[in-house]
Amino acid sequence: MKRVGVLVSGSGSNLQAILDAQKAESLGAEVRLVISNIAGVRALDRARDAGVSAEVISHRDFSSREEFDARLIARLKEHGIELVVLAGFMRLLTPKFIESFQIINIHPALLPSFPGVHAAKQALDHGAKITGCTVHFVDSGCDTGPIIAQRAVPILDGDDEETLGARIQAEEHRLLPAVISAIAHGRVRLVSGSRRVEGSV
Amino acid sequence: MKRVGVLVSGSGSNLQAILDAQKAESLGAEVRLVISNIAGVRALDRARDAGVSAEVISHRDFSSREEFDARLIARLKEHGIELVVLAGFMRLLTPKFIESFQIINIHPALLPSFPGVHAAKQALDHGAKITGCTVHFVDSGCDTGPIIAQRAVPILDGDDEETLGARIQAEEHRLLPAVISAIAHGRVRLVSGSRRVEGSV
Numbered sequence: 178m179k180r181v182g183v184l185v186s187g188s189g190s191n192l193q194a195i196l197d198a199q200k201a202e203s204l205g206a207e208v209r210l211v212i213s214n215i216a217g218v219r220a221l222d223r224a225r226d227a228g229v230s231a232e233v234i235s236h237r238d239f240s241s242r243e244e245f246d247a248r249l250i251a252r253l254k255e256h257g258i259e260l261v262v263l264a265g266f267m268r269l270l271t272p273k274f275i276e277s278f279q280i281i282n283i284h285p286a287l288l289p290s291f292p293g294v295h296a297a298k299q300a301l302d303h304g305a306k307i308t309g310c311t312v313h314f315v316d317s318g319c320d321t322g323p324i325i326a327q328r329a330v331p332i333l334d335g336d337d338e339e340t341l342g343a344r345i346q347a348e349e350h351r352l353l354p355a356v357i358s359a360i361a362h363g364r365v366r367l368v369s370g371s372r373r374v375e376g377s378v
Numbered sequence: 379m380k381r382v383g384v385l386v387s388g389s390g391s392n393l394q395a396i397l398d399a400q401k402a403e404s405l406g407a408e409v410r411l412v413i414s415n416i417a418g419v420r421a422l423d424r425a426r427d428a429g430v431s432a433e434v435i436s437h438r439d440f441s442s443r444e445e446f447d448a449r450l451i452a453r454l455k456e457h458g459i460e461l462v463v464l465a466g467f468m469r470l471l472t473p474k475f476i477e478s479f480q481i482i483n484i485h486p487a488l489l490p491s492f493p494g495v496h497a498a499k500q501a502l503d504h505g506a507k508i509t510g511c512t513v514h515f516v517d518s519g520c521d522t523g524p525i526i527a528q529r530a531v532p533i534l535d536g537d538d539e540e541t542l543g544a545r546i547q548a549e550e551h552r553l554l555p556a557v558i559s560a561i562a563h564g565r566v567r568l569v570s571g572s573r574r575v576e577g578s579v
Contacts, residue, residue: 287488287491287506287508288506289491289504289506291490301574302572302573303490303525303573304524304525304572304573304574304575305488305489305490305525305528306512306525306526306527306528307488307510307528307529307530309508309530323505324506324507326507327506328508329510334576334577334578371505372503372505373502375535376535
């Protein structure tokens with residue numbers, strides 16, 4: 178079973194979707210460690226309720242990003258983590274971290290549209306009619322890595338950031354565990370010499 | 379019936395979709411004039427076969443874009459055109475033209491992703507998993523105007539520019555006549571003070 182570490186910063190609803198899939202034995206991978214850079218967030222309770230090790234490593238306890246990441250790397254390696262999932266983790270990672278693991282991120286838009294923060298609001302302000310979510314491998318850019326899977330979500334008249342955000346999240350909760358399962362079973366692969374990922378999710 | 383002018387530069391498959399909708403009486407608008415900036419293209423035959431006036435106004439016969447556009451404006455006004463549809467028209471329009479009519483364009487991607495030329499190839503090279511098509515009001519930018527409607531199209535393993543382009547086009551042929559009908563029936567409106575278009579297509 179592929180060993181998965183999940184990095185979080187907040188409520189952890191995507192983490193919950195992963196833990197639910199693990200409980201239902203549809204994940205094909207095992208979440209061995211959850212790390213939050215913020216103390217007291219609900220994600221930590223969700224992990225512990227599922228019997229998964231959970232700890233806080235606060236970026237504020239380190240004088241540089243490199244030192245913070247070195248601690249993250251050390252803890253993840255100690256747990257034998259092979260795949261790192263960013264599930265609402267609100268810190269940028271150093272190149273050293275990115276080279277150390279296979280890492281995936283979920284973003285609440287159809288990249289390359291609406292990268293960065295407040296993606297649902299960006300989509301609304303732009304007047305888009307379709308947005309969605311994207312799971313991608315993490316590279317050194319912000320939301321720029323090779324795309325593994327995307328799902329479309331309609332934008333409806335009268336939507337605000339909250340209603341649209343909830344509709345996107347519901348799709349995220351289906352997509353992220355499915356991508357982890359596809360990676361764990363070797364069903365997706367990066368096409369060499371390109372940024373295209375082939376295989377079914 | 380709202381009088382529609384269609385500008386084309388090539389084969390005119392989107393024009394054909396509009397003419398088919400007109401024939402089936404589902405367009406709610408009347409195509410009165412088709413103008414191509416290129417002589418001998420199939421779009422001109424399609425227009426004439428449907429009994430619609432079709433003419434060539436070559437940009438090469440004018441020494442400036444302003445003069446070319448002035449001729450286009452004059453011919454469209456003479457036919458009482460209220461709505462101009464860009465259906466594969468490969469020339470940029472001057473501000474004067476843009477102020478003279480309500481204008482819509484169809485673009486083979488989910489804007490703001492992949493604006494400009496070769497949108498299907500851009501989506502493939504980026505490794506996107508979902509692309510689509512967008513109908514938008516035309517402003518002075520390139521593919522930047524307020525979005526009226528979008529449809530998602532999946533990108534499949536093994537797709538090349540031709541297979542993906544054909545899948546997008548099939549969706550375009552459904553969407554463009556539907557948007558013209560929605561505009562003709564007053565079912566879509568720009569929300570004032572924003573770039574959001576509300577209403578159903």
